[in-house]
């Protein structure tokens with residue numbers, strides 16, 4: 001477990017990812033992954049201090065938890081200000097809807113971030129990818145694809161969800 005947020009840590013997440021992957025490879029299901037990164041978090045820490053930054057990470061974790069509790073989703077802190085949500089049995093369309101709800105929910109919580117050039121509240125950028133494990137692709141490819149989509153979301157201006165084109 002991650003000590004700051006109470007979410008799964010990276011190592012526990014990798015274990016769950018492999019379990020989900022093997023199950024989906026058997027059933028033929030699709031697996032979605034959200035790679036989530038707090039926007040302009042260095043500026044937040046510089047402006048409000050590291051402890052206030054820790055509180056933002058806890059609050060983001062609570063919102064992730066609230067958005068995933070009712071489903072089979074698995075939320076984790078990947079490290080620093082990066083979070084992951086694994087969504088077993090989730091189509092591309094459904095994953096996109098959930099990612100957008102999550103992004104909007106964090107924006108609506110409006111944790112003050114006066115130093116953010118995005119807007120006055122804490123926001124997140126989200127990279128989304130989905131794969132069919134039965135196609136033989138490696139789970140690391142899913143993480144890579146979501147990470148690349150996250151990079152694109154940052155480059156496009158932050159506070160948005162991006163996914164690789166079909």
Ligand SMILES: Nc1nc2c(ncn2[C@@H]2O[C@H](COP(=O)(O)OP(=O)(O)OP(=O)(O)O)[C@@H](O)[C@H]2O)c(=O)[nH]1
Pocket residue numbers: 004037038039040041042043045049050051052053054057079080081154158
């Ligand atoms: N308070 C706090 N800060 C952390 C923690 N882990 C990482 N950080 C900070 O997170 C910040 C991440 O900064 P960057 O990677 O530059 O990203 P960013 O400022 O969010 O900018 P973009 O991601 O490009 O929007 C750094 O200042 C780290 O010190 C933590 O556990 N607590």
